Amino acid sequence: MVTFYRGTLAEPIVFPESVIISLENLDSIDFDRVIYCEISPLGAMGNEGGILIYVLSDTDTLVTYETNVSKDKACFEATLERIHQNQERFTQYSGGFGNVVYIKKEVQLEIDEKYQCFWYHSQNTKLRIDSSVQGVFLSVIAELS
Secondary structure, three states: OOOEEEOOOOOOEEEOEEEEOOOOOHHHOOOOOEEEEEEEOOOOOOOOOEEEEEEEOOOOOEEEEEEEOOOOHHHHHHHHHHHHHOHHHEEEEEEEOOEEEEEEOOOOOEEEOOOOEEEEEOOOOEEEEOOOOHHHHHHHHHHHO
């Protein structure tokens, strides 16, 4: 696993490892540990046909899982089904232009308008969550405000 650390702020920032979702590893995603999930169906702006999932690992870091309908339609549909089976764990937000964002219900994300990202405060550090595109981030913070 490759994790990047940047010490640009007072606390270390951990940038997540990225894993491509496959039918073989889909069941390994623990939806109890999903912090942020973004679905961009075909026709949506930005990450069209993409799914982006941020999962808190056992080592207090984030791992992103990604898939795209243009690369693997069966995996995209299976991932979408798993998200819908677990949607009661999340609060749903409109990401604008067809995008949907799910944030775990008991999680408070810090909004960082300067860097246009969210911060999840873990026990040891701040973990950065980036929306797929700026428009999704702006739509979600408008709904949160």
